[in-house]
Amino acid sequence: MNICGYIPESINEGPGLRAVVFISGCTHRCPGCFSPHTWSFRAGEPFTPELQQQIIEEMAENPLLSGLTIAGGDPFFSAAEVSEFVQRVREAIPNFSIWIYSGYTWEELIHSAIPEYLKLLQLCDVLIDGRFVQQQRDVSLLYRGSRNQRIVDINRSMDQGKAVCLL
Amino acid sequence: MTILRPSSTYPSASPAATSDSYAHLLPLAELGDHIIHGEHESARENANLNGDSFSGKMSRLGSEYARWYTRQNVLPAPVLQAVQQNRIYIHDLDHYALGTTNCIFIPFEKLLRDGFSSGNGSLRTPNSIMTAMAQVAIIFQCQQNAQYGGVAANKLDYDLAPYVTRSFRKHLRKGLRYFESAAIHTSANAAAGEVDFAASTGSSAVSSVSAAQSSGLIEQPESTLFQDTLRNDWEELILTASMGDEQLAVRYPHAYAYAVEETRTETYQAAESLIHNLNTMSSRGGGQIPFTSINYGTCTSPEGRLVVQSLLAATVRGLGHGETPIFPIQIFKCKQGINQQPGEPNYDLFLQAVECSSRRLYPNFANLDAPLNAEYMIPGEPDTEFATMGCRTRVVADRFGRNHLSGKGNLSFNTINLVKLGIDHGIHRHQLASVNRQQAQRIDSRLENSKFTDAPIHLTDSTLALPDEKEFYRALDECIAIAAEALLHRYRIQAVQPAKASDFMMREGVWEGGDHLQPDEPVGDCLKHGTLSIGFIGLAECMKALYGAHHGEDEQVYEHALELITYMRRACDALSERHNLNFSLMATPAEGLSGKFVQMDRQIYGSIEGVTDREYYTNSFHIPVYYPVTAARKIRMEAPFHHHCNAGSISYIELDGNARQNPEAMTSIIRYALSQNISYFSINHPIDRCTSCGYEGIIGSHCPDCGASEQEVHIARLRRVTGYLTGDYQTRFNPAKQAEVRDRLKHS
Numbered sequence: 001m002n003i004c005g006y007i008p009e010s011i012n013e014g015p016g017l018r019a020v021v022f023i024s025g026c027t028h029r030c031p032g033c034f035s036p037h038t039w040s041f042r043a044g045e046p047f048t049p050e051l052q053q054q055i056i057e058e059m060a061e062n063p064l065l066s067g068l069t070i071a072g073g074d075p076f077f078s079a080a081e082v083s084e085f086v087q088r089v090r091e092a093i094p095n096f097s098i099w100i101y102s103g104y105t106w107e108e109l110i111h112s113a114i115p116e117y118l119k120l121l122q123l124c125d126v127l128i129d130g131r132f133v134q135q136q137r138d139v140s141l142l143y144r145g146s147r148n149q150r151i152v153d154i155n156r157s158m159d160q161g162k163a164v165c166l167l
Numbered sequence: 168m169t170i171l172r173p174s175s176t177y178p179s180a181s182p183a184a185t186s187d188s189y190a191h192l193l194p195l196a197e198l199g200d201h202i203i204h205g206e207h208e209s210a211r212e213n214a215n216l217n218g219d220s221f222s223g224k225m226s227r228l229g230s231e232y233a234r235w236y237t238r239q240n241v242l243p244a245p246v247l248q249a250v251q252q253n254r255i256y257i258h259d260l261d262h263y264a265l266g267t268t269n270c271i272f273i274p275f276e277k278l279l280r281d282g283f284s285s286g287n288g289s290l291r292t293p294n295s296i297m298t299a300m301a302q303v304a305i306i307f308q309c310q311q312n313a314q315y316g317g318v319a320a321n322k323l324d325y326d327l328a329p330y331v332t333r334s335f336r337k338h339l340r341k342g343l344r345y346f347e348s349a350a351i352h353t354s355a356n357a358a359a360g361e362v363d364f365a366a367s368t369g370s371s372a373v374s375s376v377s378a379a380q381s382s383g384l385i386e387q388p389e390s391t392l393f394q395d396t397l398r399n400d401w402e403e404l405i406l407t408a409s410m411g412d413e414q415l416a417v418r419y420p421h422a423y424a425y426a427v428e429e430t431r432t433e434t435y436q437a438a439e440s441l442i443h444n445l446n447t448m449s450s451r452g453g454g455q456i457p458f459t460s461i462n463y464g465t466c467t468s469p470e471g472r473l474v475v476q477s478l479l480a481a482t483v484r485g486l487g488h489g490e491t492p493i494f495p496i497q498i499f500k501c502k503q504g505i506n507q508q509p510g511e512p513n514y515d516l517f518l519q520a521v522e523c524s525s526r527r528l529y530p531n532f533a534n535l536d537a538p539l540n541a542e543y544m545i546p547g548e549p550d551t552e553f554a555t556m557g558c559r560t561r562v563v564a565d566r567f568g569r570n571h572l573s574g575k576g577n578l579s580f581n582t583i584n585l586v587k588l589g590i591d592h593g594i595h596r597h598q599l600a601s602v603n604r605q606q607a608q609r610i611d612s613r614l615e616n617s618k619f620t621d622a623p624i625h626l627t628d629s630t631l632a633l634p635d636e637k638e639f640y641r642a643l644d645e646c647i648a649i650a651a652e653a654l655l656h657r658y659r660i661q662a663v664q665p666a667k668a669s670d671f672m673m674r675e676g677v678w679e680g681g682d683h684l685q686p687d688e689p690v691g692d693c694l695k696h697g698t699l700s701i702g703f704i705g706l707a708e709c710m711k712a713l714y715g716a717h718h719g720e721d722e723q724v725y726e727h728a729l730e731l732i733t734y735m736r737r738a739c740d741a742l743s744e745r746h747n748l749n750f751s752l753m754a755t756p757a758e759g760l761s762g763k764f765v766q767m768d769r770q771i772y773g774s775i776e777g778v779t780d781r782e783y784y785t786n787s788f789h790i791p792v793y794y795p796v797t798a799a800r801k802i803r804m805e806a807p808f809h810h811h812c813n814a815g816s817i818s819y820i821e822l823d824g825n826a827r828q829n830p831e832a833m834t835s836i837i838r839y840a841l842s843q844n845i846s847y848f849s850i851n852h853p854i855d856r857c858t859s860c861g862y863e864g865i866i867g868s869h870c871p872d873c874g875a876s877e878q879e880v881h882i883a884r885l886r887r888v889t890g891y892l893t894g895d896y897q898t899r900f901n902p903a904k905q906a907e908v909r910d911r912l913k914h915s
Binding site: 011 | 797798799822823824825826828829831832835836839864871872
């Protein structure tokens, strides 16, 4: 798993001040994507345990962070490894809010045959889902690029068996 | 006397200009050319002034002549020398010889209560919030021309609350007349005999009217007669009525609801027109609008709260086309127990202020709980609550007992170039030993302004051995002494000015006690309550030059930096004792100056990495804008410096992104800054505006809304400079500030 970006403090990927980690690799290849340089799984550098530890320590030390957002690429293409990272974050920083982006929709992830998808989903609090659709592009949307994308409350969606949106 | 300089327009040499007796006037004439033809950098020295306009040029001509005159005829020789050596900077030199003073907190409470005269006409105390806010603008405008710096209201919510009450009472009177009389009438006609209305009002007049009506003795047309009786009774009620009177709301629900709604509407309109006025009256020399600041947030009466709510709502709404108001600078006063935690009476206003700041960059946040500020605060006396004048100026304590804010201000301030001292006794000392001695000596004697070397100097172990701290502090002492001498010299000029020179300020007692002076009496005895401040710039570059790292990079260097500022504060305290005046230490707002110092130092020392290689020096004690550091760490590192800067300081956090969509982030950062005892705080974030479609937010090369390209449509980019906003940084900032804005590292 490679990491192609890290922002220690951001206000653009969720409420409050959040750390953002960009996991390399995405095969959705949405037309009009704002970061095609992250499509390659070789983009950036290896997300080594040492680098993960360093980022976790930085986040733990920062009293202003309200959470972590995992973006990409699409982190679900590296679901097993990302899950391990998220678990380490959970252990080090209890009560940290973790948001995750994916080009897959909630329904696609839930009904997928890949068990790692479900595991990663359950480790996170909020999913911003769906591919970027140029025809539905809207700059006024919070944290998203196109109108089809949703901000899904994972826990409540699991409980109710359907996507429950936050906004 | 002709001092026309030969130029392309006047090809023949003027004899006057070449004759020896006028030779010293030549630079002045050249300056005139530069100003008139718009080539002078001074045109952009002040982001609030349009130096390309006729009136801007006219003002520059006067101002540049005044500077020249002061240098030639007024400044004491050691001061002039220190200025020429780039060791100190005298702010607003153009007003030095005149004896004008800098800035002031205006006692609006008194001026509005007692009425005032603008010089051409007098105004009565206002009877409504609409008129009161109009008068606030007029007072700002009158006062602005009596001084050269900022004009501020330190507690505008308290000052204006009485006029909200007056409006409320007016509306209540109307409400009672129209709604409650009608109600009485109807109820009297409809339900004769059931007069428990009288009991609920407790008014004998009402009961007798109702009784009379119910007995059928009175015909409808006569009801006005009885309304008159009622009105007499109500007058007493109206005389003491206030918006927070719950009984009133219960007894006269219709009239009360009407009065509240009308008062809200009126206060909002008044606030909107105040903000428009303060952005449109170019009443100052050079077409400047008055440099106004308003502080608010702690008054908990419904009337005072309404003032704050209205000002914030009007600010969010923006000016005519929805653009962000540049003035007044707004400062929200944060205080535990009042507006900081859920459940506190003005907590909602704090949240509203954060929301407003996320859209409009104002308000900034003043910390009343920081020990420095809490020390002088007396409960129940809002005039002792910390407030700031725009860019950061703080005046609270007074050794002559006026430990409150309004009615006084800063008299003047001079800034010390810490970077030069750092170079002289740090890196440069070692260069002397390690490089071409002859060249170095030449620099040392400053006989020549040629560049030391064209190649940039890198800070390496060989260039950085131990700095000579002893010599550094000796030289610093000297700079402080000269800066103080200049302040005292200027103060003596200010003190002998007759009251009539500052006109409105003294005549109307804007400066406390001025109204007791005769027009020809000197103002010294009043002015002594003001502050004389010594500022500093470039702590970061100074540390880099001394120790090879700035105070954000190295813990030991941080200790040295804090020691240095503590030392300067002690020096100011000692000066206060020695001269029996209010000396204070200021974290200089360095607009204009940030580029001037470095330009000249680079000419002498060349480009030194991390020291003179940028177009500006870092403001005051700030961690450099280009240094990557988390928001929390920057706050923690800068906070202890605030405590020593009793003439004022500000810390900023830069946010990259659309802050208006994320007030949670703003709130947590502001709360954290306050908890760390930052005295005055603000968050910078970009506000771009597409002039084609009006979209506001972050705009790259294309407007995300209408798609217009930066090449075709002007994208106005609003940024903050030294504490206040400027319309568009690409046209109004000076080059050094533009470079600083480009370098600002964001917490995105």
